[in-house]
Amino acid sequence: MTTPRNKLTTIPKIVAEIRDGMTIGIGGWGGRRKPMAVIRELVRSDVKDLTVVAYGGADIGMLCASGKVKRLIYGFVSHDIVPMDAAFQTARKSGTIECSEVDEGMVLLGLKAAGQRLPFLPTRAGIGTDVEKLNPWIKTVRSPYADGELLLAMPAIHLDVAVIHVNEADTQGNTVILGPDPFFDDLFCRAAKKAFATCERIVDTSAFHDPMKARLNPVERSVITGVAEAPLGAHPTSCGPDYGFDGKHLAEFTKQCAAGEWENYRKTFVAPNTHDAYIAAVGGADKVRALPLPVM
Template identity: 30%
Template sequence: MSPSEMPDKVVPLEALGDLVHDGDSVAFGGGWFANHPMAAVRELIRAGRRDIRAITVVGSADMDLLAAAGVLGHLSFSMVTMEAFGLAPNVRRAIESGSLPFTEYTGLGLLIGLEAQGRGVPYLPYRGPFGSDIPARYPDVYATVTCPFTGEELTAVRAVQPDVAIVHALRADAEGNAQWDGTSGPDVEMAKAARRTIVTCEEIVDRDVIVANAHMTKLPGFYTDAVIEAPFGAHPTSHIPRYAMDAWELMDYATAAAGPAFSAYVDQIRAESETEYRTRVLKDRDAVLRALVDAAEVIEGAGA
């Protein structure tokens, strides 16, 4: 296939509402305060999506913001945390009130379920989770199986197939070949398991750039259905090596989320474009967030 015949999967961020439908199960990449597809999260809120059945391994501000905006209809997760900034208040309130149905996995169990679907098998077994009451609580997810070779009892996890996976990469080309420089967390497993995969990325580059750095391609283009360029698309979480997490914005978020007027925070996101969001929130902090990554590399190198 000549370069002119290669598929062009590039769409604008504003098209996300047409690609993700109300009621879809959506796996969101990233983990802890790293690599979450936050630009996509904000755009789903702007698009007015509802009843999204979210899947996250270790969610943070992404899940909390979606819960606050009334986007979530169900949450499958192993953990949602604001880490040093406390609990995820909107998720906690929704679960405690009974307004947000949920399925709780162990972290490894959810990853294994995604991997099973990516391998095209109905389940995969593993040892564990010993001492947990989660398998008994979810018999439609976990089962005990016997190894046909050793007779050992193992825990089987049912395959997890999201309708959509949304992951944030460092760069991608128009064909959807996506690259990460550093951790990709659960993103690749999610993308391979999903019926449709949307890659947001810091920049869209020519195919030659991808080929020149082929070792960084963790998601081949044939898994990708759409590519969206979204600079600072993981903000306020980090995307190494481009920028560190924005602790200032996360502190502001945690303070607002715990208060009675958080609806104003959500309304502001609904009313602005992603470009306007970056202008308003980043100000001159983008250079600081980049410098923090550089400083961490210097410190790490000095200690080696």
């Protein structure tokens, strides 16, 4: 029997797919399951003028701090346990980046529309609020039926590249999320021309033969362009059940950004461009693996 092609790639190769001016989507949610190893590599790159779509946390924070962002499309930016991200706040206040601030559910619908190859999906969310006034790129649409309701037509958010982080993947692009919530990683992947998954572990496909485990596969591999192994690659965000988020590190990150000391953070935690050097800088693999899972 022949086998599907091998999609194994590397983090530098994933980042090499991201060019100036592209629209990128980042999976995960706030302080959870962010593909941070890719984000750090992106910060180290020369890429600029990105439009970033995310349920934002340290990903948006670091991309704002490093001046990579031209425009943000988001419902929120927060690290959960650390409610605010200082780098995002600074960028938002400066007016130097375009902030397309919408309802969380509208981000979902925009990604879904893109994945369904539709121009938009209608929603009531945003009606009667400043989402309408502050986002002239979002038009209204009237129900063609007897009710005649005026709704927002959330336009498709087409991504050039999407990046997600999962617990396990095989070399064919089959992925499994063992944590409690797959969030919208499936929608990010379907909305993108190219989607990449980093994972805690590359495993043999036989690891997914158990049907209860196969149910934890968030998205069909036909939309996955490449997979790369990145153990502890979500740190400082969580990747349950493997490890929880690093609250102290997230607090330190946002504190340094608030104090205008991003450069200091960057030199210590982003400049080391090998996995081992990063893990050593944050206290070692054992420490990260022992980070408790979030209890809300």
